[in-house]
Amino acid sequence: MLRVEVSKQLGEFSIEASFASEGRVTGLFGASGAGKTSLINMIAGLLRPDRGSIAIDTETLDDTANRVHVPAHRRRIGYVFQDARLFPHLDVRQNLDYGRRMNRLADDPAQRAHVTDLLDIGGLLDRRPGQLSGGERQRVALGRALLAQPRLLLLDEPLGSLDEERKEEILPYLMRLRDEANVPMVYVSHDAGEMRQLATQVVILKRGRVIAFGGGEILPLAASPA
Amino acid sequence: MLELSPTEWTAIQLSLRVAAVATLVATPLGIAIAWLLARRDFWGKAVVDALIHLPLVLPPVATGYLLLLTFGRRGLVGAWLADHLGIVFAFRWTGAALACGIMSFPLLVRPIRLSIEAVDRRLEQAAGTLGAAPWRVFATVTLPLALPGVLAGMVLGFAKAIGEFGATITFVSNIPGETQTISSAIYSLIQTPDGDTAALRLVAVSVVIAMAALVASEWFARRALRRLHGN
Numbered sequence: 001m002l003r004v005e006v007s008k009q010l011g012e013f014s015i016e017a018s019f020a021s022e023g024r025v026t027g028l029f030g031a032s033g034a035g036k037t038s039l040i041n042m043i044a045g046l047l048r049p050d051r052g053s054i055a056i057d058t059e060t061l062d063d064t065a066n067r068v069h070v071p072a073h074r075r076r077i078g079y080v081f082q083d084a085r086l087f088p089h090l091d092v093r094q095n096l097d098y099g100r101r102m103n104r105l106a107d108d109p110a111q112r113a114h115v116t117d118l119l120d121i122g123g124l125l126d127r128r129p130g131q132l133s134g135g136e137r138q139r140v141a142l143g144r145a146l147l148a149q150p151r152l153l154l155l156d157e158p159l160g161s162l163d164e165e166r167k168e169e170i171l172p173y174l175m176r177l178r179d180e181a182n183v184p185m186v187y188v189s190h191d192a193g194e195m196r197q198l199a200t201q202v203v204i205l206k207r208g209r210v211i212a213f214g215g216g217e218i219l220p221l222a223a224s225p226a
Numbered sequence: 227m228l229e230l231s232p233t234e235w236t237a238i239q240l241s242l243r244v245a246a247v248a249t250l251v252a253t254p255l256g257i258a259i260a261w262l263l264a265r266r267d268f269w270g271k272a273v274v275d276a277l278i279h280l281p282l283v284l285p286p287v288a289t290g291y292l293l294l295l296t297f298g299r300r301g302l303v304g305a306w307l308a309d310h311l312g313i314v315f316a317f318r319w320t321g322a323a324l325a326c327g328i329m330s331f332p333l334l335v336r337p338i339r340l341s342i343e344a345v346d347r348r349l350e351q352a353a354g355t356l357g358a359a360p361w362r363v364f365a366t367v368t369l370p371l372a373l374p375g376v377l378a379g380m381v382l383g384f385a386k387a388i389g390e391f392g393a394t395i396t397f398v399s400n401i402p403g404e405t406q407t408i409s410s411a412i413y414s415l416i417q418t419p420d421g422d423t424a425a426l427r428l429v430a431v432s433v434v435i436a437m438a439a440l441v442a443s444e445w446f447a448r449r450a451l452r453r454l455h456g457n
Contacts, residue, residue, distance in 0.1 A: 046351050072354040073363075079355040085348055089370050098366075099356035148356050 002026065002152065002186070006042055006052035006062070015039060015208040018052075021186075025178050027199025028188045029219065035208040036188045040154045043186065044079050045072035056152060076103070078150030078183070082157045084141040086129035092140050093125040099148025112147060118180065119143045119173055135166040139173060146181060153185045159194065167194075174198055192219045230427060236403050237411035238431055244319060244407060245387035248327035249380055252334055256379060260338035261364065281393070282332045290396025293325055297397070321398040322405050326387035329394075334383030341375020342368060374450035381443035385436055408432055 005018035015035045028036045041047035043054055045061065048069055054062040056077075061070045078099075086095050096112070116122045119139045129137060138158055145153055158174070159167045171194070178185065178198060187198055195202060196216050204212040204219075212218045230238070262268070263275060281289050297304040297315040307313040315321035345368050353363040369376070391409040398405040400414060412428045415421035 044355055046354070072351070073357050073359050075355075076357065077355065079352070081348070081352060083348070085346075085352040087349060087353075087367060098353070098358075102353070102357040102359075102362060102366075144356065 001057050002043070002184070003053070003055045004039070004043065006039070006049035006054060008038065008042065008047070008050050010038060013208060017203075017205065017208065017210050019203045019210055019213055021201050021203070023184070023199070023201030025185045025187050025199045025201070027195045027202040028186060028205060029190070029192070029195050029199075029202055030205035031190055033207075034190075034205040036190075036205055037156055039205070040079075040156055040186055040188055043152075044077050044154055045070060045075045073102070076149070076151050078145030078148055078153040080138070080141050080145050080153070080155045080158045082160045084129075084137040086132075086137055086140055086144070088129050090128075091125070092121065092127050092129070092132070095129070095140060095144050096121075096125075096147050099144060103148055105149060111149075115143050115146050118176055133166075134162050135169050138162065138170055142173070142177065146177075146183065150183060153181075153183045154188075155185060156188045157190070159189070159191075171197065192221075195219055228427070230431075231424065233402055233406075234411065234424060234428055234431075237406050237408050237428065240319060240322075240403075240405075241388055241407040241409075242435075244322045244326055245384050247320075247323045248330060248387045249334070249384045251323070252327045252331055252383060253376070253380055256331065256334040256338055256383070257369070257376060260335050260342055260379075261368070263335075264339050264342040278335055279332045281329050286329065286390070286392025287396050289329065290325060290393035293321075293328070293393065293397040297321065297324065315398070317398050317401060317405060319398075319404055322394050322407060325393040325397045326390045329390045330383040330386035333386050334379045337375045337379040337382060338372065339375075341372040341378075344375075345371045374447045377446040377450065378443055381439050381446070385439045388435055388439075389432070 001020065001022050003020040007014065007016045013035070015038055017035070017039055028039060030036050038047060042049050042062070049062055049064060051064050052062070053060060053064070060068050061075055062068060086092075087098065090098070096116070100107070116125075119142055121136070121139050121143055124132060124136055124140065129140070132140065142158070155174075159170055162170065175198065187195070189195055196219055199216060202212075202214060202216060202218055203210055259274070259278065263271065294316070295301050297307070299305065299308060299314070299316050304315060307315070313320070315324050349367055349371070350363050353367045354360075358366060389409060390407075391413065394405070394407060395410050395413070400406050400410040402411075406414070408428050408431065412425050412432075415425035415428070
């Protein structure tokens with residue numbers, strides 16, 4: 001259960017959003033500039049809300065009234081960025097292993113094999129991020145986030161920087177992830193088609209406000225963003 | 227004609243030791259300050275920045291004199307260090323290293339600061355979401371990515387320390403075997419009748435050391451770049 005109730009002023013733009021979701025995949029849907037990324041940055045702990053609270057299950061991550069702010073590195077929330085952000089000085093194997101090392105988790109070859117199989121990245125382990133295609137980079141970023149064993153996975157338009165063909169390549173992996181990885185996800189996108197395929201619950205954002213919450217049926221039928 | 231005399235050898239060895247110690251001690255401090263200036267906003271940041279650059283614009287003889295007043299036997303800090311810790315800088319090679327470290331500090335810090343500023347902060351954020359505490363983000367992402375700048379700063383600082391003259395001779399004088407570096411040895415030789423050939427020999431040595439430092443920095447930088455971009 002993810003509960004968010006935050007407000008944040010960012011220059012001229014303000015976010016005032018509250019929702020609670022129990023879904024396996026909570027979709028954050030809205031046009032660019034609706035405040036989707038700022039909102040998940042707050043969930044990740046990268047951005048501090050001016051007022052409000054964020055909690056997962058019974059654990060409070062942010063509560064401005066009681067001056068609670070758990071820093072990003074202690075939240076155990078995975079984040080797959082639109083631009084992958086793989087570490088350029090490490091190879092794929094070291095990138096995948098990074099979260100495990102930082103969280104001081106025991107080495108788990110079975111888990112690693114499972115994730116590399118799930119994402120089909122076993123053949124890339126010795127490469128550097130600079131030698132990967134956009135789709136491969138995004139799959140490695142997914143694997144890296146998963147192997148840190150997060151309790152929640154945030155995905156910020158993970159297909160946003162890919163062309164149509166590559167999107168079709170990655171989408172099945174995301175669906176497999178939803179069905180097999182057993183980690184709740186928050187999926188950000190402005191693409192209604194993607195949302196319909198992936199999200200189990202949808203939050204529609206417009207200019208920093210939640211305007212609708214429900215199942216996939218609340219998404220606009222046309223492919224155009226809200 | 228090409229044979230180096232024992233005094234010249236001593237000056238060369240001393241210069242190398244002074245510059246190496248100055249650079250090695252100044253580097254961790256330089257990295258810390260470069261990181262603060264690149265990544266943090268704090269009260270008095272402009273003053274810290276100016277203070278670090280001061281030796282670059284102040285006459286070296288003035289810096290040397292200030293060092294003498296502060297770290298000399300009767301200086302405020304110097305007396306305390308000598309009485310309590312037994313550390314003496316005045317007229318010792320350690321004082322030469324201190325003078326060289328301070329004089330070369332701005333040149334050491336600048337490339338490190340620039341290379342830390344150039345590290346993509348979004349990578350640091352990504353490391354945070356993967357569970358890395360701030361100091362581990364620094365150790366595993368920021369510092370490795372800024373390494374070319376760190377090496378460039380070290381080489382630049384070392385080269386400056388080797389050539390330092392004004393502050394060193396003012397602070398610790400020109401004692402053969404203790405504080406007479408290549409620079410002060412050349413200075414003494416030029417003042418001596420028939421010292422020209424010896425002075426020229428030391429000039430040649432300076433050129434060789436400077437060239438070697440530049441080639442080494444180029445090599446390090448290229449290696450680091452290759453590491454960064456795969457291939």
